[in-house]
């Protein structure tokens with residue numbers, strides 16, 4: 144077994160603090176809190192990415208102030224090993240290991256695939272009425288939810304945390320792609336990993352998620368949901384060079400401003416300057432909308448070496464971390 148059952152932290156562990164307690168964990172960990180109705184279940188997954196602390200931070204808040212849960216509530220802290228490497232909460236996944244949120248429903252050699260399988264097996268056997276998977280964006284951002292389904296159940300879960308929801312056709316092997324009628328799964332991006340507000344989104348949303356008698360009617364946590372459809376994932380081509388700088392870098396295939404993440408979720412007009420291209424022009428970039436549409440030239444154009452927006456758009460999940468931009472993506476976008 145790669146997923147370990149761990150008991151709820153003791154008073155002594157609580158006094159010692161989160162980081163020393165994390166050090167004691169054997170790896171991917173599963174903790175269970177009893178609720179008023181022992182026969183119903185809800186699951187909170189977090190730390191699939193070791194550099195995204197809001198879910199774990201909220202978990203520790205609930206260790207300190209444990210609410211009366213409506214149903215049996217489970218916490219899964221997934222990539223604990225990455226989270227406690229080097230400076231805690233800075234490593235998305237260990238070197239040479241896959242991104243754990245790309246391993247669900249996928250086959251591979253690494254034990255990350257086994258952990259993903261075991262998490263899914265738990266979810267299947269418990270048949271929880273709802274699952275949330277808490278993340279942070281690497282750049283600063285408002286909170287938003289991501290789902291592959293556009294229905295009330297998924298929106299109601301999302302609405303405990305945020306008013307923005309993306310309905311995505313992109314398939315990467317993420318946990319939320321394993322959603323079902325019985326056990327709806329929604330990703331919550333709480334906001335930037337370094338944003339204080341993101342920790343509050345996680346705490347407030349989880350408090351409602353844990354205590355509401357019925358998640359699907361009559362709770363007070365609802366936000367009216369604003370949907371964004373078919374986000375397009377924008378990536379660099381494999382062998383291209385990326386720089387973050389406030390002016391064009393000559394050897395780079397793409398230069399982006401170091402504070403480009405300030406545009407997260409802002410409405411950007413057509414012709415907005417996004418960055419500077421190199422000798423390969425738009426060919427340095429590629430897109431994925433999950434359906435083979437939205438080629439790069441339908442979204443952007445090049446003028447005097449500048450990368451510009453073709454139409455009014457919203458950009459989100461903009462990272463300013465070079466390693467994540469290259470290994471994952473630069474950002475996602477939706478054309479207005």
Ligand SMILES: [Zn+2]
Nearest residue numbers: 192195278279
């Ligand atoms: Zn994440």
